[in-house]
């Protein structure tokens with residue numbers, strides 16, 4: 001099969017012919033129809049996240065925002081057959097541990113790890129998904145392949161974070177810092193939940209995209225005073241702040257924009273500079289009773305609700321797709337992510 005392969009960190013991916021995957025007894029092989037290119041792919045390509053144990057050994061195929069068709073299943077697979085249209089959460093699960101059986105498959109530590117990180121991913125014509133009965137998600141007819149790839153990791157992560165972890169309520173003020181793919185996703189979802197959303201970025205183009213997604217207010221964060229503007233505008237601060245990037249320059253003003261009792265949702269994970277650590281204003285967080293909420297992926301059991309909102313058009317992940325590329329352009333998208341010059345979501349759909 002054709003694949004865009006990471007052969008050396010930080011160097012262009014190479015277009016290579018790789019062996020077609022064969023399914024193990026519990027697995028399914030998909031023909032990849034669409035695959036998003038995510039900032040997590042960029043992090044892996046940069047050799048980030050070694051500080052929490054990520055180890056990628058080139059040659060390696062990244063890619064974890066997949067929609068596809070089942071072309072082969074292992075002998076134990078019961079729920080899926082050849083021809084089924086599917087997607088999968090990037091974090092695979094075992095289906096029977098405590099986390100899985102209590103609806104937290106995103107917290108399972110007994111699965112096969114993450115698609116495209118722990119094993120070969122979707123920057124290729126075919127991909128094998130382990131434990132298919134547990135990890136595949138069937139697509140309703142009303143959710144097309146592009147929308148399913150756009151749910152990817154960024155949109156489903158934003159959904160779980162905004163709706164299930166931060167529990168954003170109608171009428172609340174929400175500030176989203178960093179308007180990359182996951183930031184625009186969080187914005188769209190918070191707006192759909194009835195929140196009044198303030199969007200912050202240093203790129204005017206991204207602020208414009210935020211207006212399209214229904215931001216009540218946009219603020220250019222270049223001055224470093226966004227948190228003060230937000231506190232004045234909302235007469236005390238937002239109920240929920242979202243750091244959709246994971247650098248000190250977004251996490252700290254996000255927390256600084258909260259009102260007393262506010263909730264900070266941390267979606268973005270850190271880069272080389274922070275290496276997992278951002279110094280927080282602990283004393284004021286204690287005094288103001290602020291919550292710091294981490295969020296990771298999206299449990300498989302949340303997909304039916306998420307997919308029904310996409311099927312009915314209340315959520316529209318496909319609208320965030322700003323760039324449709326071919327497999328051999330994947331590397332260029334990763335390069336563009338280095339200086340944040342991509343817009344919204346970039347998705348591969350030509351092989």
Ligand SMILES: [Zn+2]
Nearest residue numbers: 038040153154
């Ligand atoms: Zn991702």
Ligand SMILES: [Zn+2]
Nearest residue numbers: 094097100108
């Ligand atoms: Zn499990």
